[in-house]
Amino acid sequence: MKVTSISLLGLFATYASASSHYTGGDTSGCGKSHWFNGIPQIRTLTSSGVDRSYGIHLPSNYSENNQYPTILGFHGSSSIGFFFEADTGLDDSEYTGDKIMVYPNGLGGAWAGANYSAASVQEDLQFVWDVLVDLRKNWCIDSARIYATGLSIGGGFVDTIACNATVGGEFAAFAPASGSFYTNNDDNHENCEPARVPMPILEFHGGADTDVKYDGGEGEGGIEPAIPDWLSWWAQRNECDEQYEQVDLFNDDVHHLSWTCNGQTGVVQHYKTDDQKHDWASTGINFSQLAAGDLPTHISASALIQSFFMKFTRPEA
Numbered sequence: 001m002k003v004t005s006i007s008l009l010g011l012f013a014t015y016a017s018a019s020s021h022y023t024g025g026d027t028s029g030c031g032k033s034h035w036f037n038g039i040p041q042i043r044t045l046t047s048s049g050v051d052r053s054y055g056i057h058l059p060s061n062y063s064e065n066n067q068y069p070t071i072l073g074f075h076g077s078s079s080i081g082f083f084f085e086a087d088t089g090l091d092d093s094e095y096t097g098d099k100i101m102v103y104p105n106g107l108g109g110a111w112a113g114a115n116y117s118a119a120s121v122q123e124d125l126q127f128v129w130d131v132l133v134d135l136r137k138n139w140c141i142d143s144a145r146i147y148a149t150g151l152s153i154g155g156g157f158v159d160t161i162a163c164n165a166t167v168g169g170e171f172a173a174f175a176p177a178s179g180s181f182y183t184n185n186d187d188n189h190e191n192c193e194p195a196r197v198p199m200p201i202l203e204f205h206g207g208a209d210t211d212v213k214y215d216g217g218e219g220e221g222g223i224e225p226a227i228p229d230w231l232s233w234w235a236q237r238n239e240c241d242e243q244y245e246q247v248d249l250f251n252d253d254v255h256h257l258s259w260t261c262n263g264q265t266g267v268v269q270h271y272k273t274d275d276q277k278h279d280w281a282s283t284g285i286n287f288s289q290l291a292a293g294d295l296p297t298h299i300s301a302s303a304l305i306q307s308f309f310m311k312f313t314r315p316e317a
């Protein structure tokens with residue numbers, strides 16, 4: 001009986017996603033005016049008894065009664081949100097001129113999941129929850145259009161969020177890049193419990209990544225899955241057709257994989273850039289590429305995630 005009602009709810013969520021826009025969520029931050037729109041700001045809060053912080057960037061034409069799509073961007077290891085912005089350019093109005101960008105800062109420069117992480121998975125998930133509460137109280141957030149992206153261990157943590165029904169359920173779609181997936185990986189991938197079907201997810205990964213290898217194995221902070229395996233788990237969770245569509249681009253240097261799930265195209269997507277190392281895919285050189293001894297690639301992850309995210313809204317629960 002219980003199982004039947006759960007699968008019925010799953011079906012409902014699937015069909016509701018196309019038409020029914022989620023209108024829940026606190027909107028008490030709407031109507032509050034702010035200074036320094038268009039300029040990065042830092043906000044602090046206490047989470048699990050620890051002082052934490054995040055950066056926030058509002059559109060320069062922020063309008064206090066407009067509910068904005070909001071993207072949380074999780075930095076890589078030995079980093080802070082400010083550097084993730086520098087690598088991705090996600091504050092640029094060409095990407096987020098009508099969205100709010102949020103850059104949470106990890107404890108000890110990293111995120112939970114690795115064997116070197118300062119915070120536990122429980123604490124970092126709680127932090128994301130607390131950030132969402134703080135955002136909604138202070139700014140005008142569209143709770144149907146909250147998204148998460150991240151680089152390296154920040155990408156891995158995006159997967160950790162997606163796999164937690166409570167916290168991940170607040171998001172409409174996810175886009176990890178060069179992700180080190182330490183939780184819900186080979187041995188325990190079935191522990192992943194997403195809030196609903198589907199949970200749209202797009203991953204970028206370099207074929208020449210020697211830090212978080214495409215074929216998986218020992219990583220800096222634990223065992224990582226092979227990316228094709230990780231993709232197949234998400235395809236299963238999202239009830240996708242087994243056969244995906246593959247388009248080879250740029251003289252076979254870039255491979256775009258896309259899954260259709262319950263009749264909806266592109267719910268799970270992947271870009272493999274053959275020559276790319278462990279960094280953020282962009283057509284202009286950025287710091288993460290310099291640090292990895294890499295060059296720009298053919299595609300811009302910052303642009304591609306915008307069109308991916310805007311295809312999806314969080315359905316009614």
Ligand SMILES: *[C@@H]1O[C@H](CO)[C@@H](O)[C@H](O)[C@H]1NC(C)=O
Nearest residue numbers: 059061063093094096097098
């Ligand atoms: C705000 O500016 C962006 C470009 O920076 C533009 O795309 C958007 O339409 C503007 N929004 C409003 C409400 O004027």
Ligand SMILES: *[C@@H]1O[C@H](CO)[C@@H](O)[C@H](O)[C@H]1NC(C)=O
Nearest residue numbers: 122123125126164165166167
């Ligand atoms: C999701 O994360 C929250 C916050 O850490 C935690 O309390 C909850 O137990 C997690 N849920 C699952 C199913 O792991």
Ligand SMILES: *[C@@H]1O[C@H](CO)[C@@H](O)[C@H](O)[C@H]1NC(C)=O
Nearest residue numbers: 115116218219220221222223
């Ligand atoms: C973390 O895991 C990696 C990969 O298994 C291992 O090489 C490393 O020694 C571990 N580090 C710690 C501090 O346990």
Ligand SMILES: CC(=O)N[C@H]1CO[C@H](CO)[C@@H](O)[C@@H]1O
Nearest residue numbers: 086087088089282284285286
């Ligand atoms: C420092 C730097 O040049 N960063 C760039 C990295 O790539 C993104 C996306 O193309 C640019 O917007 C950044 O300015």
